[in-house]
Amino acid sequence: xxxxxxxxxxxxxxxxxxxxxxxxxxSVQLILSFVVLSVQQVEADSGVESVLLPWRTTVHxxxxxxxxxxxxxxxxxxxxxxxxxxxxxxxxFYRTRTKMNKHLxxxxxxxxxxxxxxxxxxxxxxxxxxSREGNILMKKQVHLQVKATH
Numbered sequence: 294x295x296x297x298x299x300x301x302x303x304x305x306x307x308x309x310x311x312x313x314x315x316x317x318x319x320s321v322q323l324i325l326s327f328v329v330l331s332v333q334q335v336e337a338d339s340g341v342e343s344v345l346l347p348w349r350t351t352v353h354x355x356x357x358x359x360x361x362x363x364x365x366x367x368x369x370x371x372x373x374x375x376x377x378x379x380x381x382x383x384x385x386f387y388r389t390r391t392k393m394n395k396h397l398x399x400x401x402x403x404x405x406x407x408x409x410x411x412x413x414x415x416x417x418x419x420x421x422x423x424s425r426e427g428n429i430l431m432k433k434q435v436h437l438q439v440k441a442t443h
Contacts, residue, residue, distance in 0.1 A: 348403040365417035
């Protein structure tokens with residue numbers, strides 16, 4: 294939460310220095326709060342064909358944005374950049390088991406499908422959308438709990 298407060302303060306100072314409206318400041322604060330604090334819970338049974346880690350956004354994303362899903366251990370789960378997936382960047386544990394929709398930047402559907410989940414996939418998953426320059430534009434966390442079947 295301290296990190297969020299620092300980001301909000303920095304944005305507030307920027308907006309005030311540019312003499313922009315207080316409505317814009319409030320909007321930015323709300324967006325930052327939502328982006329940082331929203332952790333969606335997803336449950337699945339081990340052995341199902343796939344599980345969806347959902348994320349839909351209505352924010353217009355630049356066509357050259359990079360979309361990267363990582364797990365809570367920092368491993369790359371899926372990478373999309375320059376109009377295509379980059380499986381060579383994925384950790385081998387996830388290779389061939391992930392899928393994202395085509396045209397995800399224009400549709401705003403940044404959801405990730407994870408095939409054949411097991412209890413080893415239970416983790417926090419973080420999706421980061423960044424600009425070509427590497428600036429983080431959006432961030433979302435999903436907590437996946439895969440229940441072992443007996």
